[in-house]
Amino acid sequence: xxxxxxxxxxxxxxxxxxxxxxxxxxxxxxxxxxxxxxxxxxxxxxxxxxxxxxxxxxxxxxxxxxxxxxxxxxxxxxxxxxxxxxxxxxxxxxxxxxxxxxxxxxxxxxxxxxxxxxxxxxxxxxxxxxxxxxxxxxxxxxxxxxxxxxxxxxxxxxxxxxxxxxxxxxxxxxxxxxxxxxxxxxxxxxxxxxxxxxxxxxxxxxxxxxxxxxxxxxxxxxxxxxxxxxxxxxxxxxxxxxxxxxxxxxxxxxxxxxxxxxxxxxxxxxxxxxxxxxxxxxxxxxxxxxxxxxxxxxxxxxxxxxxxxxxxxxxxxxxxxxxxxxxxxxxxxxxxxxxxxxxxxxxxxxxxxxxxxxxxxxxxxxxxxxxxxxxxxxxxxxxxxxxxxxxxxxxxxxxxxxxxxxxxxxxxxxxxxxxxxxxxxxxxxxxxxxxxxxxxxxxxxxxxxxxxxx
Amino acid sequence: xxxxxxxxxxxxxxxxxxxxxxxxxxxxxxxxxxxxxxxxxxxxxxxxxxxxxxxxxxxxxxxxxxxxxxxxxxxxxxxxxxxxxxxxxxxxxxxxxxxxxxxxxxxxxxxxxxxxxxxxxxxxxxxxxxxxxxxxxxxxxxxxxxxxxxxxxxxxxxxxxxxxxxxxxxxxxxxxxxxxxxxxxxxx
Numbered sequence: 001x002x003x004x005x006x007x008x009x010x011x012x013x014x015x016x017x018x019x020x021x022x023x024x025x026x027x028x029x030x031x032x033x034x035x036x037x038x039x040x041x042x043x044x045x046x047x048x049x050x051x052x053x054x055x056x057x058x059x060x061x062x063x064x065x066x067x068x069x070x071x072x073x074x075x076x077x078x079x080x081x082x083x084x085x086x087x088x089x090x091x092x093x094x095x096x097x098x099x100x101x102x103x104x105x106x107x108x109x110x111x112x113x114x115x116x117x118x119x120x121x122x123x124x125x126x127x128x129x130x131x132x133x134x135x136x137x138x139x140x141x142x143x144x145x146x147x148x149x150x151x152x153x154x155x156x157x158x159x160x161x162x163x164x165x166x167x168x169x170x171x172x173x174x175x176x177x178x179x180x181x182x183x184x185x186x187x188x189x190x191x192x193x194x195x196x197x198x199x200x201x202x203x204x205x206x207x208x209x210x211x212x213x214x215x216x217x218x219x220x221x222x223x224x225x226x227x228x229x230x231x232x233x234x235x236x237x238x239x240x241x242x243x244x245x246x247x248x249x250x251x252x253x254x255x256x257x258x259x260x261x262x263x264x265x266x267x268x269x270x271x272x273x274x275x276x277x278x279x280x281x282x283x284x285x286x287x288x289x290x291x292x293x294x295x296x297x298x299x300x301x302x303x304x305x306x307x308x309x310x311x312x313x314x315x316x317x318x319x320x321x322x323x324x325x326x327x328x329x330x331x332x333x334x335x336x337x338x339x340x341x342x343x344x345x346x347x348x349x350x351x352x353x354x355x356x357x358x359x360x361x362x363x364x365x366x367x368x369x370x371x372x373x374x375x376x377x378x379x380x381x382x383x384x385x386x387x388x389x390x391x392x393x394x395x396x397x398x399x400x401x402x403x404x405x406x407x408x409x410x411x412x413x414x415x416x417x418x419x420x421x422x423x424x425x426x427x428x429x430x431x432x433x434x435x436x437x438x439x440x441x442x443x444x445x446x447x448x449x450x451x452x453x454x
Numbered sequence: 455x456x457x458x459x460x461x462x463x464x465x466x467x468x469x470x471x472x473x474x475x476x477x478x479x480x481x482x483x484x485x486x487x488x489x490x491x492x493x494x495x496x497x498x499x500x501x502x503x504x505x506x507x508x509x510x511x512x513x514x515x516x517x518x519x520x521x522x523x524x525x526x527x528x529x530x531x532x533x534x535x536x537x538x539x540x541x542x543x544x545x546x547x548x549x550x551x552x553x554x555x556x557x558x559x560x561x562x563x564x565x566x567x568x569x570x571x572x573x574x575x576x577x578x579x580x581x582x583x584x585x586x587x588x589x590x591x592x593x594x595x596x597x598x599x600x601x602x603x604x605x606x607x608x609x610x611x612x613x614x615x616x617x618x619x620x621x622x623x624x625x626x627x628x629x630x631x632x633x634x635x636x637x638x639x640x641x642x
Contacts, residue, residue, distance in 0.1 A: 023624075023625055026625070027625070038561075039482075040482045043480075043482070047477050047479055050474065050475070050476075050477045051476065051477060053471075053474045054473075054474050054475060054476040054477075056470060056471065057470055057471050057472065057473045057474045058470065058473060059466040059467075059470050060463045060464075060466040060467040060470065063462070063463060063466060064463065073609075079458045079459035079462055080458060081458040081461055081462060085458060129632065130622070131620045131622040131623070131631055131632075132620075132622035135622065135623075148621075148622065148625075149622070150622055150623070151625075153624070154624055155623050155624040155626070158623050158624075175623040175624060175626035175628050176626075176628050178623055179620060179622075179623060179628040179630070179631060180630075182631075183630065183631060183632060186632060187546075187632070190580075190632070191542050191543070191546055207606070207607060209607060215618070215619050215620060215621075215631070216618050216619070216620050216631035216632045216633060217579040217618040217631065217632050217633025217634070218631070218632045218633075220575075220576070220578070220579045220612065220633065221576065221579040221580060221632050221633060224574075224575035224576035224579065224580075224610075225542055225545075225576050225580070235462065235466065240476060242601060242604070242606075242607065243479060243598070243601050243602065244479070245597070245601055246479060246596070246597040246598035246599075246600070246601045246602075247479055247598075249597045249613070250561075250562075250596065250597050250598075257621070259498065260494060260497075260498065260561060260562035260563065260615070261559075261562035261563075261564050261597070261613065261615050262615070263498075263614065263615050263616050263617070263618060263619060263633070264579075264612050264613070264614060264615075264618075264633070265564065265612060265613040265615075266610070266611075266612040266613075267607040267608075267610065267611050267612065268610055269607055269608065269609050269610065270608075270609035270610070271609075272538065272575055272609065272610070273538055281462070283458075283461075283462045283465070287462060287465035287466050287469055288465075288469070290465075290466060290469040290470060290471075291465075291468070291469030293471065296469075296471065
C-alpha cells in the first residue's frame, strides 16, 4: 500500500477531509499568533537548532554524562539497542515488582516500539492516560498526529466510543461531559496503578533529569502516585544544560498548539523517598540516522507537530495514510531510515512547498530532505516503474525545445478537438479526477513573443 | 544490557558529525510586569487574586472556595495533614491544595513549584483545585530568567501554567482533564 492509496480512503469522505484540513489550519494559525508575539522567536529557533546540532556532535559524551548524573541521583539507567530490547526491559521491571496495573502517559517512542501489545500479551493492563491516546486505545487505532492523537475523530465518534466502553449516555457527544467521564474513568486507574510509564520531552545531561510536558497533568498524576516510574527516551532527546530548557520550553508549545507553554513542564530528577525511577535509553535506528549526513538533522526534532499542521498533503490525507508512528513531513523523512522499501512512497507525499521547514522550531530542512530521499529511493530502485519511465520521458521531452514546441502545439489543438470524455478520462489523466483542465491558449508564449517583441 | 550500551555509544561516536559550538543563550529581556502575568494567566484559564496579608489567607479562600471541605496546605490551618508518606486514598479526597509558588513567568503565566513546596509530589495534580501563593516581586519576564534563578530543579519540580486542560475531543478546549480543575494565584 502506498501513501496515495491509503489517502484515497480518507479523502473519499469529502466533508470530513475538509473539516480535518480546516481544523489543522486553525491550529497553524494559533501557532502563528503565538509566534509573532515573541519578538526573538527567530533567534530562539536558531539557538535551538545550534544547541541540538552541538548535542548530536558530542552525543556519545552527553549520553555518558547524563547516565552518570542520573545514576548519582539514584535512577536506574537501561540501554536498549532496539524496540524488542526496550520492551523486554520494561516488562522485566514491571515483573520484578509483581505489578499488573500500569498507566502510561504520552510517548511516541513506546508507540514506535509497540510496547502496549507486548505488555498486554504478557498479562499486564496498560492504560494510556492522555485523553486522545485513551480514545484511540479504546478504538484500537494508532495515533494520527504527534500531539493531537485523535484529531482524525469527530466528537460523535468519541461519544460512540465512550458509550460502548465507559457507559456514557448514547448520543451524548458534548466534549465537556465526555472529558468528565474520561476523568472519572482514568482517575480510578491512576489511583490503582503500580507502575507509571512516561515518555521524555527533554533529557538534561547536566542534571541527569528528564522533563515531561503535558496539558492534562496525566504524567505527573501517574508518576507521582505509582511506586515505580519508567521513562523511555530516544537518544536524541538530550540537551546539554538546564538553561537550554529556557529556549526549548519557549518554542515547544507555541509551535505545537499556539499556547505560550504547556500547563505542566515537569522536571523528574530523583525518585521520591522509597520509590523507584528507571530511564530506558533507546537507539532503534537513531545512530544509523546519525551516520547519514543528509538526514541526521531529522534527529533535532522535538515532536511539536508544526510541520504536519501546516502541510497541505497531511491536512488533506490524514495521519493514518502515512502508516508510520510519526506521520506528516517529519515522519516522511524519519521512516525511510527505518524501512526504505515499506515507506518508499512517503517522501513523495509532499508538494515540496517548504512550509514545514519554515515553521520547524529547530530548523530542520524537512523539504530538502524529502527531495534527497526521493533521489535515494530512485537509485535504490524503490519507485514504481510508471513513475520512473514517465519522469525519464518528461525529462527528455522538456530538455528538447523542438519536441516541446511540437508537443505544445499538439496539446493545444488536441484539447480543443478531442471529446471531453477522452481528455478527462480518469485512466489517463489523474489531474482531471477532481479538477478541470484549463482552457487551451490559442498560441504558445514563444509564438506570442516572436510576434509581439521581435 | 551492557553490550547494548557499548554498541550505542560506539555507534554514536563513530557516526556523529564534526563538533559544532554550543551557543550562549542571551537574556532577551522582556516584560516582567504583574499586568502581563495576570493577563497571560487569565488567557490560559487561571486567575490572579490579590491578597493584602499572606499570613491571613483563610477569609479569601473561604470566599473563593466556599464548598471546599478537605484542604491541604503548609500555609494555613488545613483539614487534611499531608506529607511524603500520605497514602493515595487520602490524597484522592483533597478538594483544595494551597501551596507556595516560587517564581512567576510573565510571558506564559507559569509558576515554579518545587517538590519542597508540595507536601506530596502528587498533591498539585490529584487535588480538585489548586491555589498557588506568590510574591509579586518574584515575577520574571521569560523562561530564560526563570531558569537563571533556579539553583537546581531538586528531585522533582514543575512549572504549572493554569488548570489541567485538554482539547483532544475535536479541538474543543475543556478545563479540568486529569489534574486540578482550577488554578488561582494569590499574589501579595
